[in-house]
Amino acid sequence: MSSPEPAVDIEDVEHRYGAVTALGPVRLTVPAGQFLVLVGASGCGKSTLLRLIAGFEQPSAGRVRVNGAQPVPGRGAGLVFQAPRLLPWKTVGGNVELALRYAGVPREDRPARVGELLERVGLPDVANRRTWEISGGQQQRVALARALAVPNPLLLLDEPFAALDALTRERLQEDLRQVSAASGRTCIFVTHSVDEAVFLGSRVVALTQRPGRVALDVPIDLPRAGVDAEELRRAPEFTAYRAEVRSTV
Ligand SMILES: Nc1ncnc2c1ncn2[C@@H]1O[C@H](COP(=O)(O)OP(=O)(O)OP(=O)(O)O)[C@@H](O)[C@H]1O
Numbered sequence: 001m002s003s004p005e006p007a008v009d010i011e012d013v014e015h016r017y018g019a020v021t022a023l024g025p026v027r028l029t030v031p032a033g034q035f036l037v038l039v040g041a042s043g044c045g046k047s048t049l050l051r052l053i054a055g056f057e058q059p060s061a062g063r064v065r066v067n068g069a070q071p072v073p074g075r076g077a078g079l080v081f082q083a084p085r086l087l088p089w090k091t092v093g094g095n096v097e098l099a100l101r102y103a104g105v106p107r108e109d110r111p112a113r114v115g116e117l118l119e120r121v122g123l124p125d126v127a128n129r130r131t132w133e134i135s136g137g138q139q140q141r142v143a144l145a146r147a148l149a150v151p152n153p154l155l156l157l158d159e160p161f162a163a164l165d166a167l168t169r170e171r172l173q174e175d176l177r178q179v180s181a182a183s184g185r186t187c188i189f190v191t192h193s194v195d196e197a198v199f200l201g202s203r204v205v206a207l208t209q210r211p212g213r214v215a216l217d218v219p220i221d222l223p224r225a226g227v228d229a230e231e232l233r234r235a236p237e238f239t240a241y242r243a244e245v246r247s248t249v
Pocket of ligand 1: 017020022040041042043044045046047048049192210
């Protein structure tokens, strides 16, 4: 029996910026539905790898495939960055609506979908607010709702919680863990934080210092539904994974 097509296939990929080799060679296969976290020190090439998967950059060597094809910039995935990048002249609902419009959702279906998506990210009552009237954490939730509006099953997240305070960050991690499990999407998440990596990932890949190569690749076998986040963070298995990843990073 042939195995199903991986969501993302990175075949011996290298990336150079001028004379500087930032990444690789890297070989990684990401099955559909996996939550992969890329972790590593600053400058090791995590964002470069994510940009290659998004199709914003072309590899200097090797090949990137998303669902079997070369990624198309802006089309290949839902994207969430460190800054929410919302449009200030639109309401919160208007920002999500625009993503639905780009995704080809008919006008008459959009209001209900906007409501559903905002509810899914824990923001049932802010559709009519202006983007500057909500907190940074709420703005990042809107960015996530907008990424989920894209029908593509791949979600790419580049340090989306790095600018948030510790409490808001933990709450968003807990919600993303649930939302991603419920959506069944393949997620690739970049972070500096070992804690965040182990909490969110069903697999954690640590990269070496430049050029970034795979230094560690571990499946994280922790329950993904019906668990109390506080308990999970205190569990001995969680602590053991964290120690394993930290010893590499
Ligand atoms: N456009 C560019 N031109 C030249 N060099 C670049 C460019 N983008 C990134 N680099 C270099 O490539 C290396 C990898 O950068 P990248 O942003 O992928 O790392 P990162 O692991 O995401 O870092 P950070 O965690 O600090 O965001 C770094 O040394 C960086 O300086």
